[in-house]
Amino acid sequence: MPDDDRPKPTPKSVLQKHCQPCEGGMPTLTGDELDALMPTIPRWSVSNDGGWIRRKFNFRNFVEAVGLMNEIAALAEREQHHPDLHLTGYRHMTVELTTHAIGGLSENDVILAAKIDQLADSPGQGSSDR
Numbered sequence: 770m771p772d773d774d775r776p777k778p779t780p781k782s783v784l785q786k787h788c789q790p791c792e793g794g795m796p797t798l799t800g801d802e803l804d805a806l807m808p809t810i811p812r813w814s815v816s817n818d819g820g821w822i823r824r825k826f827n828f829r830n831f832v833e834a835v836g837l838m839n840e841i842a843a844l845a846e847r848e849q850h851h852p853d854l855h856l857t858g859y860r861h862m863t864v865e866l867t868t869h870a871i872g873g874l875s876e877n878d879v880i881l882a883a884k885i886d887q888l889a890d891s892p893g894q895g896s897s898d899r
């Protein structure tokens with residue numbers, strides 16, 4: 770299907786999807802696909818080489834940071850797609866996503882990012898940068 774005929778992804782359409790097993794040669798996202806998908810996760814940035822995406826969170830305290838980390842861990846297990854989680858300075862968390870099996874970004878990374886945003890936005894989350 771030519772790019773112009775493809776429905777434009779929205780935050781809602783991305784959230785409705787689930788990560789797919791990435792072993793069997795899933796393609797990396799093309800530049801055009803990434804350009805269409807990134808507006809659905811505006812709080813994430815792409816690395817210069819286009820190999821991964823990242824979002825930083827600042828929490829009020831350690832317990833709130835670890836709380837979201839644990840929720841992300843459970844989400845990653847449900848979706849069978851896993852982020853790198855960095856907890857630094859006791860209340861700052863950086864989440865990085867890439868698809869290791871293919872050495873670059875896949876749609877799975879954007880889907881997981883959108884679901885992480887949804888978790889962080891849900892009531893009871895103490896992220897202070899919302």
Ligand SMILES: C[C@H](O)[C@H](O)[C@H]1CNC2=NC(N)=NC(=O)C2=N1
Nearest residue numbers: 790791849850851867868869870
């Ligand atoms: C079977 C399952 O899809 C794979 O083992 C998954 C597990 N989680 C993963 N997570 C990420 N980020 N990249 C992978 O390549 C990956 N592989």
